[in-house]
Amino acid sequence: YINAGVLLMNLNYWREKNILEELLLYAEEKPDKILYADQDMLNGALTESITKIPVRYNVHMPLWSKKYKVLSIFQKEIDEGLKDRAITHYTTSMKPWLKGCTHPFKKDFLI
Known part of the structure; x- marks a missing residue:
């Protein structure tokens, strides 16, 4: 999927x-x-x-939170994608530009 x-x-x-x-x-x-x-x-x-592209081209919040067990089978690829991300996809309600958000990139949006 x-x-x-x-x-x-x-x-x-x-x-x-x-x-x-x-x-x-x-x-x-x-x-x-x-x-x-x-x-x-x-x-x-x-x-x-469908051909899957590397994780680094679609780094989204569930990857940061590591809340889905099914993702653990791809953990090495996920870790590499998080380190060398090309595209950050802001999914879920965790938008770093919203007040009170705890997204890892919040500092990049709110100064």
């Missing part, structure tokens, strides 16, 4: 394979499987077409 906050897409492939139609068909046929709109449609319809 991928987080759709950061996507690298081959648009020629999407056009050639009519991916938009696949996504819409998935949404029509399996509405009960869609909780996170685009993200669930991408994961459901394109399971065989």
